[in-house]
Amino acid sequence: MTINPSTIKKASVILNPSAGQGRLLNQWDAVLEQLKVGFEDVRVYETSAPGEGASIVKELEGKTDLIIAAGGDGTVHEIAEAVLSIEQNRPAFGILPGGTCNDFSRALGMNQNPIKAAVQLSEKNFTHIDVGEFNGHFFTNFWGIGLITHVSESIDPNTKEKFGRLSYYLSAAKSFQTWEPFDISISSEEFQFDGQAAMFLAVNGPFTGGIRPFFPDTDIQDGKLDCLLIEEPSTSFIWDVLLNRLSDTSKEGQGYHYFQSSEISIKTAPQQLIDCDGERQHHTPAVVKCLQNQLLTLTGDASF
Numbered sequence: 626m627t628i629n630p631s632t633i634k635k636a637s638v639i640l641n642p643s644a645g646q647g648r649l650l651n652q653w654d655a656v657l658e659q660l661k662v663g664f665e666d667v668r669v670y671e672t673s674a675p676g677e678g679a680s681i682v683k684e685l686e687g688k689t690d691l692i693i694a695a696g697g698d699g700t701v702h703e704i705a706e707a708v709l710s711i712e713q714n715r716p717a718f719g720i721l722p723g724g725t726c727n728d729f730s731r732a733l734g735m736n737q738n739p740i741k742a743a744v745q746l747s748e749k750n751f752t753h754i755d756v757g758e759f760n761g762h763f764f765t766n767f768w769g770i771g772l773i774t775h776v777s778e779s780i781d782p783n784t785k786e787k788f789g790r791l792s793y794y795l796s797a798a799k800s801f802q803t804w805e806p807f808d809i810s811i812s813s814e815e816f817q818f819d820g821q822a823a824m825f826l827a828v829n830g831p832f833t834g835g836i837r838p839f840f841p842d843t844d845i846q847d848g849k850l851d852c853l854l855i856e857e858p859s860t861s862f863i864w865d866v867l868l869n870r871l872s873d874t875s876k877e878g879q880g881y882h883y884f885q886s887s888e889i890s891i892k893t894a895p896q897q898l899i900d901c902d903g904e905r906q907h908h909t910p911a912v913v914k915c916l917q918n919q920l921l922t923l924t925g926d927a928s929f
């Protein structure tokens with residue numbers, strides 16, 4: 626379906642002023658000026674607490690053409706999920722990156738400089754993109770269990786404030802030493818597995834922690850999630866990641882499997898805490914699906 630960009634006039638920006646230690650606020654006037662170049666009516670709503678972004682989206686239902694999430698990955702997740710819950714006349718969606726990693730904004734090709742990102746948004750390049758769904762919840766970037774959950778849970782907020790993206794890698798290094806295997810049963814058309822694992826990841830966007838460590842063929846319009854099962858994080862696996870070998874050709878290696886699928890059923894013992902775009906609230910079992918071309922989104926042309 627093609628979109629006439631001139632019909633998108635009312636833009637509502639939901640801004641998390643605390644994201645990225647207030648990174649967006651420092652440049653807000655210039656950001657706003659650029660947005661006004663592209664949209665006739667630009668309104669800004671600041672959040673004051675977690676969860677408020679989703680309530681603002683509900684209030685805006687039927688009153689706006691576009692919702693822009695301004696903040697980090699947590700803000701993007703909360704607002705995108707609320708937008709996706711709108712069934713009739715859903716507004717379009719966009720991202721102004723303002724957090725530490727901004728993983729999904731990178732998948733959309735958004736410039737990491739907020740003023741340049743505002744210029745990209747004003748250019749009104751609309752694309753329908755895939756999103757993920759599991760057990761009635763939505764995600765945009767990734768769904769994971771095991772090591773990935775330990776990594777994001779163990780990030781020390783002080784280290785994050787001081788070292789930014791590096792804090793993710795420090796936490797990953799720590800988690801690699803203390804991981805525990807769990808029983809997993811994976812069932813999909815493309816791949817079946819029963820055994821023990823350290824981590825399972827199903828991703829829509831290719832970026833994790835601000836880099837592109839795995840997933841050679843990720844595409845946010847192909848109707849498929851890219852899946853990585855790590856049975857055991859061996860030294861050779863860590864080398865493959867560090868040397869970016871997984872992004873080249875290998876689909877199977879010592880202790881890992883890579884596949885693509887549009888629907889995956891996952892059962893574990895014991896139950897695992899799910900990390901979904903960095904948010905951790907739900908547990909396995911789950912049926913994880915890719916909903917193709919579900920969200921009308923503003924995209925940019927930056928490459929990373």
Ligand SMILES: Nc1ncnc2c1ncn2[C@@H]1O[C@H](COP(=O)(O)OP(=O)(O)OP(=O)(O)O)[C@@H](O)[C@H]1O
Pocket residue numbers: 641642643644645646672673674675676677678696697698699700701703723724725726727903
């Ligand atoms: N005014 C606010 N004060 C505190 N938290 C807020 C506020 N507004 C929103 N939040 C919550 O802050 C959480 C974290 O935000 P976000 O992820 O955007 O920023 P960040 O943590 O700085 O960035 P990143 O995730 O990239 O490290 C979100 O879950 C969001 O709901």
